[in-house]
Amino acid sequence: xxxxxxHRLLTSIPTLLGISFLVFLTLRATPGDxxxxxxxxxxxxxxxxxxxxxxxxxxxxxxxxxxxxKGVLRGDLGRSIKTREKIIVEIKNRFPATMExxxxxxxxxxxxxxxxxxxxSTRRYSFxxxxxxxxxxxxxxxxxxxxxxxxxxxxxxxxxxxxxxGRLNPQLSLQTITNFYIVDSLLTGNWAALKDALWHLVLPxxxxxxxxxxxxxxxTRSSMLEVLGQEFIRTAYAKGLSERWVIYKHALRNxxxxxxxxxxxxxxxxxxxxxxxxxxxAWPGVGRWLVLAVQARDFPAVQGGAMLLATxxxxxxLLVDLLYRYVDPRVKG
Amino acid sequence: MWxxxxxxxxxxxxxxxxxxxxxxxxxxxxxxSTSPRKTWxxxxxxxxxxxxxxxxxxxxxxxxxxxxxAPYDPLAxxxxxxxxxxxxxxxxxxxxxxxxxxFGRDILSRxxxxxxxxxxxxxxxxGISLGFGIIFGTLSGYxxxxxxxxxxxxxxxxxxxxxxxxxxxxxAVLGPGLFNAMIxxxxxxxxxxxxxxxxxxxxERHREYVQAARSLGxxxxxxxxxxxxxxxxxxxxxxxxxxFATAIVExxxxxxxxLGAQPPTPEWGAMLNQARILILRAWWVITFPxxxxxxxxxxxxxxxxxxxxxxxxxxx
Numbered sequence: 242x243x244x245x246x247x248h249r250l251l252t253s254i255p256t257l258l259g260i261s262f263l264v265f266l267t268l269r270a271t272p273g274d275x276x277x278x279x280x281x282x283x284x285x286x287x288x289x290x291x292x293x294x295x296x297x298x299x300x301x302x303x304x305x306x307x308x309x310x311k312g313v314l315r316g317d318l319g320r321s322i323k324t325r326e327k328i329i330v331e332i333k334n335r336f337p338a339t340m341e342x343x344x345x346x347x348x349x350x351x352x353x354x355x356x357x358x359x360x361x362s363t364r365r366y367s368f369x370x371x372x373x374x375x376x377x378x379x380x381x382x383x384x385x386x387x388x389x390x391x392x393x394x395x396x397x398x399x400x401x402x403x404x405x406x407g408r409l410n411p412q413l414s415l416q417t418i419t420n421f422y423i424v425d426s427l428l429t430g431n432w433a434a435l436k437d438a439l440w441h442l443v444l445p446x447x448x449x450x451x452x453x454x455x456x457x458x459x460x461t462r463s464s465m466l467e468v469l470g471q472e473f474i475r476t477a478y479a480k481g482l483s484e485r486w487v488i489y490k491h492a493l494r495n496x497x498x499x500x501x502x503x504x505x506x507x508x509x510x511x512x513x514x515x516x517x518x519x520x521x522x523a524w525p526g527v528g529r530w531l532v533l534a535v536q537a538r539d540f541p542a543v544q545g546g547a548m549l550l551a552t553x554x555x556x557x558x559l560l561v562d563l564l565y566r567y568v569d570p571r572v573k574g
Numbered sequence: 575m576w577x578x579x580x581x582x583x584x585x586x587x588x589x590x591x592x593x594x595x596x597x598x599x600x601x602x603x604x605x606x607s608t609s610p611r612k613t614w615x616x617x618x619x620x621x622x623x624x625x626x627x628x629x630x631x632x633x634x635x636x637x638x639x640x641x642x643x644a645p646y647d648p649l650a651x652x653x654x655x656x657x658x659x660x661x662x663x664x665x666x667x668x669x670x671x672x673x674x675x676x677f678g679r680d681i682l683s684r685x686x687x688x689x690x691x692x693x694x695x696x697x698x699x700x701g702i703s704l705g706f707g708i709i710f711g712t713l714s715g716y717x718x719x720x721x722x723x724x725x726x727x728x729x730x731x732x733x734x735x736x737x738x739x740x741x742x743x744x745x746a747v748l749g750p751g752l753f754n755a756m757i758x759x760x761x762x763x764x765x766x767x768x769x770x771x772x773x774x775x776x777x778e779r780h781r782e783y784v785q786a787a788r789s790l791g792x793x794x795x796x797x798x799x800x801x802x803x804x805x806x807x808x809x810x811x812x813x814x815x816x817x818f819a820t821a822i823v824e825x826x827x828x829x830x831x832x833l834g835a836q837p838p839t840p841e842w843g844a845m846l847n848q849a850r851i852l853i854l855r856a857w858w859v860i861t862f863p864x865x866x867x868x869x870x871x872x873x874x875x876x877x878x879x880x881x882x883x884x885x886x887x888x889x890x
Contacts, residue, residue, distance in 0.1 A: 255727075256730065256731065256734050259727075259731040259734070260731065260734055260735070263731065263735075263743075264743070267743050267746060267747050270747050271747050378622070378872070378875070378876070379868075379872065381875060382819065382823075382868060382871040382872035382875050383868060384823050384826060384827065384843075384864060384867045384868060384871065385827070386826075386827060386830045386843070386846060386864075387846060387860075387863075387864030387865075387867060387868060390846065390849075390850065390853065390860050390864065391860070391861070391864070393853060394853055394857055394860060394861075398853060398854055509736055510736065512736045512739070513736030513737055513738040513739055514738070516738055516739065516742065516831070517738070517827055517830065517831065520830075520831060521850075531739075531742065532742070532831050532832075532833070535742055535745065535746045535750075535833060536750075536832060536833070538746075540746075543743070543746050547735075547739060547742075547743050550735075550736065550739050551734060551735050551736070551739065554734065554735065554736055554739075555734050
């Protein structure tokens with residue numbers, strides 16, 4: 242297993258290198274002088290020269306790429322043009338927010354999705370089944386940003402149940418340790434903050450989790466249906482086992498492999514979807530920050546954010562792949 | 575008591591009926607046929623696909639006939655008629671069936687014209703993805719070896735980014751705007767098409783009819799374009815239909831982030847973006863453009879799923 246992990250880690254290095262090169266190209270491929278684009282038309286020649294030197298634009302491209310790579314490896318992604326803050330610091334503050342949101346949506350999507358899929362598959366062609374399937378079909382086509390706005394409209398504006406935006410009520414104070422607010426409030430025993438942070442998390446997590454939820458529901462249903470038709474299930478029933486036992490102990494375990502695969506694929510989707518969700522809910526994560534950086538043409542920040550999200554994406558896929566091998570020992574690569 | 579075998583038998587019979595019309599058909603005819611008549615028959619039986627087709631008909635009608643259907647100019651402002659609610663509201667009127675936005679523009683007209691833009695987005699983006707996907711996919715599948723390796727590694731690299739992130743990066747380079755967003759979405763889609771085309775070409779190229787064509791003296795290009803590609807039609811058609819849905823949502827997403835269509839263009843995502851600040855005052859400004867995105871995406875998804883079931887059951 243350890244050898245397997247090492248092997249997979251090594252083989253993902255070319256991908257990561259490729260990603261870093263593509264991300265590096267985003268600055269180089271921009272038509273015109275990047276320094277002028279960043280500073281605007283009225284920038285002085287001196288400021289332009291200074292920025293060019295700072296970005297290393299006066300050097301040939303391979304030296305620039307080498308420097309960029311060296312920086313990435315040392316965790317130095319340069320400074321944001323807009324805020325002059327170190328990009329790695331900006332990311333450190335925001336990345337936990339994105340991860341917290343992604344994890345919450347994943348929990349929402351998997352628990353509800355597997356449950357709905359099981360119910361749907363054991364009561365095939367019932368109203369419940371049709372309802373679930375129509376709901377899942379609609380969920381897949383739902384634009385996240387519209388769903389987010391609708392959720393705000395109904396549950397925040399009209400019903401007043403949940404906060405409109407943000408991560409924590411500004412009147413509450415929370416000592417940050419990990420920047421995962423749920424973890425921090427648990428560590429410090431700050432129950433008021435925990436309740437508030439969870440409350441803020443509900444709507445964004447639902448908005449972000451709806452598409453994965455629909456996909457997981459559909460996958461669970463079809464995977465369960467396939468397993469339920471097999472002979473060992475009939476044997477289990479013949480032995481006199483209760484329906485609940487057969488479904489959860491015999492069927493679900495065998496149906497789990499394709500479900501894990503889709504779930505893993507959805508994790509990557511969540512990182513992309515977080516960009517939209519964070520913008521709607523003013524969630525202070527990497528995604529929203531990245532969009533603002535693109536709008537401000539803050540290229541070092543764009544590079545840093547993109548590098549981080551793409552690397553996380555690759556690592557998550559790697560993790561899922563390993564988990565998959567663990568669950569299904571038949572898979573050998 | 576739950577009886578698996580009884581349910582199974584029923585399901586089998588139901589499926590067979592769905593596929594071949596009757597279970598009393600000689601075995602030789604039961605083999606899934608791809609003849610147009612059978613395909614159309616199966617398609618008609620598929621209610622979800624039919625619903626998708628109807629939604630798309632609505633979408634296409636509004637896209638093509640927007641200038642004739644729209645009661646107003648989508649850009650015409652009426653500062654005295656701002657934020658009028660839709661007709662079924664107490665304060666609404668038939669003048670503006672879906673109400674007006676904060677500039678007094680008629681929302682129905684803007685949505686109808688928005689269909690036009692979304693349709694263009696679909697055509698251009700899917701066109702880019704499909705065109706390059708076919709080129710890369712056929713080259714990769716037909717020639718294999720080093721070229722295949724090179725192309726597919728590059729495709730893997732593109733797939734190593736979450737889709738919207740890659741689109742955002744490309745827009746960051748090209749600059750915000752609707753056309754650049756279409757290009758970005760088109761590029762993001764290439765790897766998926768390339769993979770599908772490659773997989774089909776890999777299957778087809780060893781078939782006997784290809785060998786027959788070659789033994790008759792056909793050259794590579796002729797074999798690729800006229801012999802192999804037409805036989806890869808089904809999975810490509812399914813992917814293209816589903817791809818329209820993805821392209822429309824992604825373009826609307828980019829516009830929503832302010833990176834795609836710019837105001838005052840009546841693009842659905844851009845309309846939602848502008849309407850965000852009105853969430854406390856005017857629900858209709860947020861509801862209808864999003865509904866339009868949702869319904870057209872749903873239409874393409876339903877049709878794509880249906881086509882897949884009808885054209886190639888193995889893909890299910």
